[in-house]
Amino acid sequence: xxxxxxxxxxxxxxxxxxxxxxxxxxxxxxxxxxxxxxxxxxxxxxxxxxxxxxxxxxxxxxxxxxxxxxxx
Amino acid sequence: xxxxxxxxxxxxxxxxxxxxxxxxxxxxxxxxxxxxxxxxxxxxxxxxxxxxxxxxxxxxxxxxxxxxxxxxxxxxxxxxxxxxxxxxxxxxxxxxxxxxxxxxxxxxxxxxxxxxxxxxxxxxxxxxxxxxxxxxxxxxxxxxxxxxxxxxxxxxxxxxxxxxxxxxxxxxxxxxxxxxxxxxxx
Numbered sequence: 001x002x003x004x005x006x007x008x009x010x011x012x013x014x015x016x017x018x019x020x021x022x023x024x025x026x027x028x029x030x031x032x033x034x035x036x037x038x039x040x041x042x043x044x045x046x047x048x049x050x051x052x053x054x055x056x057x058x059x060x061x062x063x064x065x066x067x068x069x070x071x072x
Numbered sequence: 073x074x075x076x077x078x079x080x081x082x083x084x085x086x087x088x089x090x091x092x093x094x095x096x097x098x099x100x101x102x103x104x105x106x107x108x109x110x111x112x113x114x115x116x117x118x119x120x121x122x123x124x125x126x127x128x129x130x131x132x133x134x135x136x137x138x139x140x141x142x143x144x145x146x147x148x149x150x151x152x153x154x155x156x157x158x159x160x161x162x163x164x165x166x167x168x169x170x171x172x173x174x175x176x177x178x179x180x181x182x183x184x185x186x187x188x189x190x191x192x193x194x195x196x197x198x199x200x201x202x203x204x205x206x207x208x209x210x211x212x213x214x215x216x217x218x219x220x221x222x223x224x225x226x227x228x229x230x231x232x233x234x235x236x237x238x239x240x241x242x243x244x245x246x247x248x249x250x251x252x253x254x255x256x257x258x
Contacts, residue, residue, distance in 0.1 A: 015169025016169055016170050016171050017161060017165040017169040017170075018169065020165075020171075021235075024234070024237060024238035024241050025234045025237075027212075027237075028218075028219045028233070028234055028237055029219055029230070047174065048170070048171040048174045048176075051176065051177065052245075054178075055178060055181075056241055056245075058178070058181050058182075059213070059244055059245065059248070060213055061182075062184070062185060062191075062194055063214055064213075065191065066191050066194055066195065066214070067214055069191055070086070070090055070126075070130055071124070071127045071130045072126070072127075
């Protein structure tokens with residue numbers, strides 16, 4: 001991974017601000033192949049964005065829980 | 073008043089609570105709920121008693137909410153949120169693009185889902201979102217409409233919708249952290 005980071009880092013490196021947007025958008029549309037590569041590369045080395053992805057998924061499950069609760 | 077009519081009427085406050093969260097307008101919420109109860113009372117035979125009364129009513133309400141959103145598309149489009157400049161993104165991210173709070177760890181959040189109190193916090197946090205963000209987030213995550221349908225109903229561009237949803241998620245995350253996970257995680 002270190003080799004990959006050194007060689008491709010400058011090409012693939014993006015900010016969390018930008019990648020968090022892709023994380024959110026991946027819930028609402030299909031990301032393009034280039035976007036998927038960028039995101040995967042970023043998530044491989046960024047705890048904060050991995051956490052954001054988990055939180056986005058969790059919030060979606062929580063809304064589902066609320067919906068079922070309303071209907072129960 | 074028949075027994076069914078009384079039971080339906082008793083559920084009005086719960087339906088109102090939800091309609092307000094989705095529509096962010098009391099008059100529209102009132103219309104959506106009244107239309108729902110009327111539709112239910114006109115066709116009581118449609119409620120076979122197979123499912124719960126509430127499930128049946130919520131099913132009708134979903135359609136009435138979309139009707140209201142459709143009816144008021146223009147008003148919704150002409151009143152963008154005050155924070156359209158992305159203030160939440162500046163709050164969450166450093167100027168260099170990193171998360172400011174790298175340690176926002178929710179531990180294992182799943183256990184919160186079984187707590188009634190957490191659902192109250194969740195609903196409060198959604199109610200605190202700017203109106204347009206709240207509407208699109210509810211349409212996406214509660215009514216489970218896909219992005220295309222939401223864009224069509226609210227006359228939004230896809231890019232605009234994605235930005236609104238992302239900002240709603242960032243805000244909701246901040247609110248849930250401050251009001252639940254900061255005190256419960258671990």
